[in-house]
Amino acid sequence: MVGRVKCNIDASFLANSDKVGIGICIRDEHGAFILAKTEWLNPKSEVRIGETLDLLSALDWVHELQLGPVDFELDSKRVQILFNKNITRRNINRRESSKSRLMEESEEEKKYESERLWSWGAGTDGQLGTGRLQDEQIPQQLSLSSVSSLACGGAHVIALTSGATAIFYLINSATGKVLSWGRGNSGQLGHGEVVNNVLYPKAVTSLDNYFITHVSAGWSHSGFVSDTGCLFTCGDGSFGQLGHGDYASHSSPVKVSYFVDQHVAQVACGMRHSLVLLKGSLSNQVYGFGSGKRGQLGVSKDKIKSINLPEVVNGLEDVEIVGVSANGDHSAALSVDGNLYTWGRGFKGFEDSHLPQCLNSTLKFTKATLGWNHALAMTGEGEVYMLGGNHLGVLSDLHTVRQAKQLTDSREANLEKVPGLDGTKITDIATGAEHSVLNGEIKTWGWGEHGQLGLGDDGDRISPVTASLGYDLNEAASTRVYCGSGFTFALTKP
Numbered sequence: 001m002v003g004r005v006k007c008n009i010d011a012s013f014l015a016n017s018d019k020v021g022i023g024i025c026i027r028d029e030h031g032a033f034i035l036a037k038t039e040w041l042n043p044k045s046e047v048r049i050g051e052t053l054d055l056l057s058a059l060d061w062v063h064e065l066q067l068g069p070v071d072f073e074l075d076s077k078r079v080q081i082l083f084n085k086n087i088t089r090r091n092i093n094r095r096e097s098s099k100s101r102l103m104e105e106s107e108e109e110k111k112y113e114s115e116r117l118w119s120w121g122a123g124t125d126g127q128l129g130t131g132r133l134q135d136e137q138i139p140q141q142l143s144l145s146s147v148s149s150l151a152c153g154g155a156h157v158i159a160l161t162s163g164a165t166a167i168f169y170l171i172n173s174a175t176g177k178v179l180s181w182g183r184g185n186s187g188q189l190g191h192g193e194v195v196n197n198v199l200y201p202k203a204v205t206s207l208d209n210y211f212i213t214h215v216s217a218g219w220s221h222s223g224f225v226s227d228t229g230c231l232f233t234c235g236d237g238s239f240g241q242l243g244h245g246d247y248a249s250h251s252s253p254v255k256v257s258y259f260v261d262q263h264v265a266q267v268a269c270g271m272r273h274s275l276v277l278l279k280g281s282l283s284n285q286v287y288g289f290g291s292g293k294r295g296q297l298g299v300s301k302d303k304i305k306s307i308n309l310p311e312v313v314n315g316l317e318d319v320e321i322v323g324v325s326a327n328g329d330h331s332a333a334l335s336v337d338g339n340l341y342t343w344g345r346g347f348k349g350f351e352d353s354h355l356p357q358c359l360n361s362t363l364k365f366t367k368a369t370l371g372w373n374h375a376l377a378m379t380g381e382g383e384v385y386m387l388g389g390n391h392l393g394v395l396s397d398l399h400t401v402r403q404a405k406q407l408t409d410s411r412e413a414n415l416e417k418v419p420g421l422d423g424t425k426i427t428d429i430a431t432g433a434e435h436s437v438l439n440g441e442i443k444t445w446g447w448g449e450h451g452q453l454g455l456g457d458d459g460d461r462i463s464p465v466t467a468s469l470g471y472d473l474n475e476a477a478s479t480r481v482y483c484g485s486g487f488t489f490a491l492t493k494p
Contacts, residue, residue, distance in 0.1 A: 115494060117142045118469055121432075121452030121487030125155040126197040127182030128487060133197070137451030137458060139469050139490065144201055147491060152432075152484030153217030153269065156182035156189060158224075159201060160215060178204040178212050178224065186220040187251030188235030194251050206252045207232065218269030218326070219485070224253055229263030229279060231256040239272040240308030241290030247308055258310045270326030271372075273297060276310060277324045277333075286313040286321055286333055294329040295354035296344030315356045316341065327431065328372035331356075338364025340377055347388030348373065359387070361415055369483075371431035376418075382425035384418040384438060420464050432483035439479040442467045442490055450486045 118139040119128040126133055129142050148162040159179045179201040180189040187194050190204040207224060210232075214225040221235030221242060232253035233242040240247055243256045256264075265279035273290030287310035288297035297304065298313035316333060319341070323334040329345035333356060341356040359377075363385065368377040374388035421438070428439040435446030435453060443464040444453040451458055454467035469490060473479055482489040 115145050115147070116469075116471060116492045117144050117147055118490045119487065120454045120467075122155065122450035122485070123487065125183035126199040127152075127155045127157055127484060129157065129181050129199075129201055131199045133199070135450045135458075137454070137456050139454050139467065141469075141471075149215070149480070150482045150489055150491065151215045151217040151222075151269075152482045152487065152489060153188065153222065154183065154219035154271075154485045155487075156180060156184065156217055156220075156222070157484065157489070158204075158215040158217050158222055160212060178207050178215065180204055180222070183220075184251075186236035187249055188217070188220050188222045190222060190224075190234045190251070190253045192252045204253065214266055216267045216269040216274075216326075217484070218274065219271045221269055221272075221274070222253075223267035223269050223274060225264050225267055229259070229265070231259050231264040231267055231276060233267075233274070236272075237308075239291040239306045241269070241272050241274050243274060243276075243289045243308070243310050245309045247306075256310070266324055268324045268326040268331075270296060270331065270370075271328050272306075273326060273329075273331070275313070275324040275326050275331055275333075277321060284312045284317070286316050286324060287311060288313050288331065291329070294345040295352045296326070296329045296331045298331060298343045298354070298356055300355065313343075313356065323367070325368055325370050327370035328433070330370045330372075330375070332368050332370055332375065334365060334368050338366065338380075340365050340368050342375065342387070347375065359415065363415075367429060369429055369431040371436070372433045372485075374431065374434075374436070376429045376431050376436055377415075378426060378429050382427060382440075384421065384426050384429055385415050386418055386436075387415055418464065427478070428480050430481040430483040430488070432488065433485040435483065435486075435488075436464075437481045437483055437488055437490075438464065439481045439490070441473065442469060442479070442481065444488070447486070452483075452486050452488050454488060 118141050119130065120136045120139045121128070123130065123135050124133050128136055128140060129144065130136065130140050146161050148160045151158040157180065161177045161179060180191070181198045181201050182189070183197050184191065184195040189195070189198055189202070190206065191198070191202060192206060210230065211227040212224050213227050216223045218235070218241065221233060221237070224232040232255050233244070234250045234253045235242070237244065237249045238247050242250060242254070243258060244254060259276070263279040264276055266277040268275040271291070273288060273292065273296050276287040278285045278287070286298070288299065289307050289310045290297070291306050292299065292304040297307060297311065298315065299307070299311050300314045320336040321333045322336050325332040330342065331344045333341045335341070340359040342359065343353045343356045346352045363379055365377045366380050368375060374386060377385050377387065424440050426438045426440050430437045432452060433447065435444060435448065437444050442454065444455070444467050445461040445464045446453070448455065448460045449458050453461055453465065455461070455465060471492070473492065478493045480491045482491070
């Protein structure tokens, strides 16, 4: 039974040369998302400023209109308004749909239903987006559509949205609008205020005028990159990890002025440091700032505590880098020819490194992700390899494998293929603090105290185990996986 709480209904009034449309978003009085739907209307309807409705009446009204998701035209325009339930009921004339139109809407509905998002694991800060402050040991499906990508941090999540059903912002069908939720005690959500937690996805409105293409979430700070190459950061800045030249924290995204004349392609946020990859430049293309006590900034300054302005990562000047990754006190970069470079805190069996070290391997990688004590790397053939390890068996049962052979003093000796995946082609990988996730069939292993393995318990696993989403993944064209420190997300696309 839905409780009677106050809510607000926002509408986006859209128009082009031959039709108009309206997008409806229902939020509670605190701004938390409840429901978002859209509908094309014809002829033009009278829409007026209205009153706050109770939740039951609002949901009843949406059900009566039979609203469903639709694609907006590229030339549609957005005007934010409020409207009254009774006036809208009286004036909206539902358009009679042709057979072809019904077929189009049916296909669109199928596409919408195929876009699915699940979360599980640690949830006591609201980071799962379920509206509950509790851990979940079984994957929970969320009522959040049109998500194009996610970034998961210590206890917060950032989402990029696309399409007409993007929450709050019903505009052109394209990526670029940002939502965030979870822990916000350092301002890492970017909402302009410091809050303990936000239970539902909420818009980062200060970025409305920018088309955001890339996001990253650290332990308690966040980074956002626009299509024009601007970098914005917010959250905890006490180690200089925001890159603004000071140690202040910010609750709204602030542009990093250091890169004002350069084009930022990616940002990667670690525990208390950040990496930045510039576009179209071989020299001086990777920068680091924030905590550097374990060498994670990659600068040739031994035992540096922190840097609050970006500095060039040394040792990569003649290497074309296509991706960067950061987590814990680790940093990594992937080159265009598939070589993996790591620096910072040493993985098991190795010393810290203040300069990037190339993983001495004949393997060519297409993606790499970092945990607190381990890393995963994936080849173009869908094979997955592991680096590092700990007492939880985060990297499967490699300790047994290593005992059977003599290790040499090279990073390749610490690289092992993930066992038990024969015949399974993996297309995405993710690492949390001390757990790992693969797509295809969702396979998880490592630390499981909060249910982040999605297996229905809080136990650890030393080998990959299949986690069920209660959904046939063969029906999805793609599945992406994402990890926060102790929680997991999976996103399927049609």
